[in-house]
Amino acid sequence: MDVSFQNLVLGFATVFTPANLLYSLLGCLIGTMVGVLPGVGPLAGISMLLPTTFGLNATSAIILLAGIYYGAMYGGSTTSILMRIPGEAASVMTCIDGYAMARKGRAGPALAIAAIGSYAAGTLSVVGLMFLAPPLAKFALGFGPPEYCSLLVCGLVVLSYMTGGSIVKNLSMIALGLMIGIIGIDQMSGYFRFSYGLVALGDGVGVVPVAVGLFGISEILATAGAPDRREVIKPRFRDLLPSKRELKDSVGPISRGTILGFLIGIIPGSAHIISTFVSYAMERRMSKHPERFGEGAIEGVAGPEAANNAASEGALVPLLALGVPTGPITAVLLAALMVHGISPGPLFIKEQPAVFWGLIASMYLGNLVLLLLNLPLVSIFVNLLRVPYRILYPAILMFCVVGVYAVNSSMVDVGIMGVMGILGYLLRKMDFETAPLVLGVVLEPIIEYSFRQTLAMSDGAYSIFVLRPISAVFLVVALVMVLLGLKPLIKKTKDWRERLTEAERGA
């Protein structure tokens, strides 16, 4: 692609018209709100606003909708950090360490780092999108079912490091998640599985109701059940900003999260939420103090928050470079272009330079606006914690119900959220981590179908996994990591988990 100064000027000239500027700001603002409201994620937000863009021109429409899309990734972290309620599905991982930080009175720094990480990742991803879209899109197309399946196997090996606590408990949570993920129409044969006659369960159990239920509703229940009134921590201004050390600790996770998120984002059919799981697991694996994770490690906020922003922009690569949507959100963006008479294809960038470069320029601007919007909001949001629980929590509960209902106009989803809330509450009482359960629900359909599609392609021959080069590389990496994990068996060195248990025993 021709990344010339001229094109960028064209882009900025397109954005800096009063109307487009307004739509860009409006998109970022709505996106932040969509992200903050639990249940309503970027998909629901964009879908609901799609019809209102029919009256605009194509450039304004795509600038507005894209603003909602990447803006939601900024807002999603807010409620995760303050209340352990994921504002949208991709902020589940932020709940763990972000909320732990808030409990220690470090909500301000957590929110600030989330915003800064999102900004860095968002801006770097636009650079990637601008320079590398066409070659990356070709690479992304090389990912068929076998590659995807091997990638996930490799990812699962990394993910075994995801959370602390008992491995048996974590594995049983993943297994439960996988079982819940099986519910729904089997995409390969059309059978209804475990739907008990409910047509609405045909599409399976959605990630949004599960995540909001397991984290949000269970938190509300747990707070209501807690005998002592939790102390409201009054933050001083100094405590709103991250310390030098926290900033320094975040640089690595943000840059790794950005690259990881962008690469996972461009792969067809992947979900942003996976990039956050992998980023969290990777930071924990690389950390010198993995035991700090779960207790309020800034790396556990910085990495995943950067990853989900980068992934959301990475997903635009196949859409813009080839005109093919690879997920539900990009499909809605594609529709937004189609109603304006633009059918994006491989020639999109060449034939519609104003739309493409306008979008790129709007994303540079939008990310900056979001940073400027979110940093001052930190102090306001932190003060939300002063609102008495008897007012705050019923309001949040209402938002959860409305948000989850709005996604599919489905009461069944609200029911799922309720059941998951009670389940989440019980699991917390028994010291189970709920993040692996969400992971299981997310991964089950993807792993299962990519595995079965692969075997359908090869007519049942397993050799296809090693005969395709990209797939083989992932399997080799996974094997190496398993072997590294076995090293302590041969060479007697203590794993951090053992060190942790010993330290706990000593204390």
Added chain:
Amino acid sequence: MRAKRVLLLAIAAVCIGTLGLFAGTAPAADSYPNRPIQVIVPFPPGGVADLVGRPFAAALEKLLNQPVVIVNKTGAGGAVGHQAQAVAKPDGYTLMVALSSISFNPEVDSLFGRPFAYKLSDFAPIALLSSDPTVLVVKTGSPWKTLADFVADAKKRSGEIKYSSSGVYGTLHVAMEMFAHDAGIKLRHIATGGGGPAMVALLGGHVDASLGGPNVCIPQIKAGAIRPLANWGDKRLTALPDIPTFKELGYKNTEFYIWSGFFAPAATPPPVLKVLREAAAKAVQTPEFKGAMEKMETPISYLDAPEFQKFWDNDAARSFKAIRAIGKVQ
């Protein structure tokens, strides 16, 4: 003080006036429509049904002088929305814009021996809005230049040529198997999560062939990424004048369209249906609706209720046959 009293009086007058207005309209309940109408779209926003349904609803709104609201009731490949319409109160206030796939569920349900989510006789067709034939496409670098090459190779390597579809018993699966049955060939089916992912699988070279509606295929054909071989319609597409139809090439039973239609529950009173038929006939003629469809490169193919019923009967019969030919997927 005085001003305040005047203001209060004015407010009271307005209130009473509005009450009177409501009272005035209440007795005329038999004149349909006198309250907002809901139109179910069984697919998410941005899908074909949604993109056709919204400008259509906007046109109806002006003709019926009542708000016409689109509700996306999604799930189970459209079955959730179809079922909601089938059991809706047949008063003309809950209507639906659905696609060709509405015909598939009952046949698939009977194939699996499960209770019907709905039956085709639950619906009264009002108008056909659009119908687009699907197009068979292969990668540009593939050895098949014509449909004859493709069929000959498929006969030689039975069950080895792979194609991607929008999902099992989905529109693209049914269309392709209809052709395979007609040609007496066996292809290997790779189900994906939708029309977009099916095209991605072909572009990435993970399958050998695929199919899709013109608005999905034509941008890729123009860019030289894929090559069209034939279309499922009864005449050639204006955008692809050199590409023959299956019928021309001798596959008489291969005909398939991704169509969208406007439906009411079957028990809707005839006077209400008459109002809706007349409104639909006018709506498709409005410049707004025409403009919206033109931009999406989806030609309007309007049929009034009786002709639409005939069209639908034939279309459903062809689809049923194809689904029975597919049988239970193992």
